[in-house]
Amino acid sequence: MSGATPGPADKTDSEYLKSSNYSGFRLEATWKPTVMVRGEGMYLEDAQGNRYLDFSAQPAAVNLGHNNRHVIEAIKNQADRLAYVGVGFGTDVRAEFSHKLAEVLPDNLTKYNFSNSGSEANEAAVKMVRTYFQREGRTKIISRYNSFHGWTAATTQLTGGPRRFVAETTGAYPGVVHVPDPYCYRCPFGLKYPECGVACAEYIDYAIKNEGNIGAVILEPVTGASGVVVPPKEYLPRVRQITEENGAFLIADEILCGWGRTGEWFAVDNWGVKPDIMTTAKGITGGQFPLSLTATNRTIADYFEENWLPVSGTFSAHPLGMAAGIAAIEEYQRQNLIPRARELGVHLGKRLEELKSRHPSVGDVRGLGLLWALELVKNKRTKAPFNTPDDYLHGRPLMIQKVASKMMSMGFFVYSGVVSHLIVSPPLIISEAQVDAAVEAMDEALKVSDQEADREN
Numbered sequence: 499m500s501g502a503t504p505g506p507a508d509k510t511d512s513e514y515l516k517s518s519n520y521s522g523f524r525l526e527a528t529w530k531p532t533v534m535v536r537g538e539g540m541y542l543e544d545a546q547g548n549r550y551l552d553f554s555a556q557p558a559a560v561n562l563g564h565n566n567r568h569v570i571e572a573i574k575n576q577a578d579r580l581a582y583v584g585v586g587f588g589t590d591v592r593a594e595f596s597h598k599l600a601e602v603l604p605d606n607l608t609k610y611n612f613s614n615s616g617s618e619a620n621e622a623a624v625k626m627v628r629t630y631f632q633r634e635g636r637t638k639i640i641s642r643y644n645s646f647h648g649w650t651a652a653t654t655q656l657t658g659g660p661r662r663f664v665a666e667t668t669g670a671y672p673g674v675v676h677v678p679d680p681y682c683y684r685c686p687f688g689l690k691y692p693e694c695g696v697a698c699a700e701y702i703d704y705a706i707k708n709e710g711n712i713g714a715v716i717l718e719p720v721t722g723a724s725g726v727v728v729p730p731k732e733y734l735p736r737v738r739q740i741t742e743e744n745g746a747f748l749i750a751d752e753i754l755c756g757w758g759r760t761g762e763w764f765a766v767d768n769w770g771v772k773p774d775i776m777t778t779a780k781g782i783t784g785g786q787f788p789l790s791l792t793a794t795n796r797t798i799a800d801y802f803e804e805n806w807l808p809v810s811g812t813f814s815a816h817p818l819g820m821a822a823g824i825a826a827i828e829e830y831q832r833q834n835l836i837p838r839a840r841e842l843g844v845h846l847g848k849r850l851e852e853l854k855s856r857h858p859s860v861g862d863v864r865g866l867g868l869l870w871a872l873e874l875v876k877n878k879r880t881k882a883p884f885n886t887p888d889d890y891l892h893g894r895p896l897m898i899q900k901v902a903s904k905m906m907s908m909g910f911f912v913y914s915g916v917v918s919h920l921i922v923s924p925p926l927i928i929s930e931a932q933v934d935a936a937v938e939a940m941d942e943a944l945k946v947s948d949q950e951a952d953r954e955n
C-alpha cells in the first residue's frame with residue numbers, strides 16, 4: 499500500500515493536510531478543514547490571514563480564550579524545570595494542583611486521578627465503579643439518550659446519541675442501560691413541566707429497581723453537544739436522592755459543562771448536588787493542554803486503599819498538565835470569570851431569545867451561563883427537524899452546518915452539535931459587545947435556515 503497521496507508541499511493547504519489526516523466523527527470525504535495558524539483571546543486566524551471570533555470556545559474547551567499567557571508561561575516554566583516523570587512519582591505541581599482543585603470542586607470529592615482526555619476520565623470512572631461493585635455483580639451503568647461521553651470503546655457505549663449507533667455492533671462494552679432525558683422541549687413522556695412530576699427523574703428509580711444490578715448513573719448535569727438540555731430544578735436533587743436510596747453511585751460528567759461554563763464552578767453547584775464521582779477535562783487547563791480528571795469521594799478512595807485500582811497511563815498526571823491546571827484556576831479566580839459567566843449569560847440568553855422570536859427556523863433556545871443551544875426546526879408548530887441522525891451518520895449536509903458555514907464566511911466560528919443544535923459556548927472572557935456582534939451575525943446567518951423552514955407559523 500502506498501502512503502499519503504502526495505500534494506503541494508504547502509503545509510497550510512487544506513487538501514495537502516487532508517490527504518494524510520483523519521478528522522473523525524464524519525465521512526472523511528466531507529472534511530474541508532480551514533487551516534488555523536494563530537490564536538489570541540477571542541480570535542483565531544487562518545493561513546490566509548482571516549480572523550474569526552470564536553463564539554463556541556472550539557468544542558467548549560478554550561474557556562480562558564486562546565493562548566492565555568499565564569497558562570502558557572506556566573507550561574513553559576514547568577517544561578524548563580521538569581517536563582516529564584512517570585505517574586508513580588510525585589511532583590510538587592501535582593500536590594499543588596490537587597490542593598487548588600480541592601478549593602473549587604464539591605467538597606466531598608477529595609481524591610483525584612488524572613488522565614489526558616475526557617473519554618479517559620469517564621473510562622476511569624466506570625472502571626472504578628465496576629471494580630468497586632464486582633463482588634456484588636452490580637456492574638451495569640445507567641446513562642441517558644441525549645448524551646456524549648467520549649469516543650473510546652466504553653464511552654461510545656455510554657453515549658446515548660447517534661455517535662453510539664455506528665460503533666455498538668462491536669459489543670465492546672456491555673451493561674449500559676439508556677434512559678430518557680429531562681428534555682422538556684420534546685418530552686419523551688409527552689408531558690408538560692411541572693405537572694409531569696419530573697417523570698424523567700422518577701424513571702431512573704424505576705430503571706434501577708428493574709435492572710437490579712446498577713452500579714452507577716452517569717449524566718451530564720447540563721448536556722453539552724447533544725443539545726444543552728438544562729434540567730428542571732427538581733431533577734438533579736431527585737436523581738441524587740434516587741441513587742443514594744438505591745445504593746448506586748452518581749457520576750457527573752462535567753467535561754464540557756464544568757469550569758464556569760454554566761455560571762458556577764461546576765454545573766452541579768447550580769443545584770447544590772454532590773456526585774460520588776465527577777469527571778472533567780476541556781476547561782481544566784483552559785483547553786491549552788490535554789488533561790482530564792476523575793475526582794472521587796472518600797468511600798471510593800477508601801475502597802482502593804486495599805483493592806487494585808485498574809487505571810493509570812504513561813502520561814497520567816503529566817507535570818505540564820498539572821502546571822497548566824494550576825495556572826488555569828488562578829486565571830478563573832483572578833479574572834473573576836465564574837460570576838462574570840453567570841451575569842453575561844443573562845444578556846446572551848436574552849439576545850438569543852430575540853433570535854427565536856424573529857426566526858421561523860429557531861424552534862427552541864435554552865441554556866445556562868455561557869452554555870446555550872439553538873435548536874433549528876423546519877416547522878415551529880410541529881417541531882419537525884430539518885435533519886435526522888441518519889443524515890448525520892451518512893454525511894448529508896446538515897442545516898446547522900449550513901448556518902455555521904455562513905457564520906464562518908462572516909468571521910464567526912460556531913460549534914455544530916448533534917444533530918439539530920448550534921452550540922453557543924464562548925470563552926468566558928467574551929465582552930458584551932462581542933456577544934452582540936456574534937448574535938447579529940447569527941441573525942443574518944439564520945436566513946439560510948429560514949429559507950427552508952415552513953412559513954405557516
Ligand SMILES: Cc1ncc(COP(=O)(O)O)c(C=O)c1O
Pocket residue numbers: 557614615616617618620646647648649718722723751752753754755779780
Ligand atoms: C460531556 C462530554 N463527555 C466526554 C467527552 C469526551 O472528551 P474527550 O473528547 O476529551 O475525550 C466530551 C467531549 O466533547 C464531552 O463533551
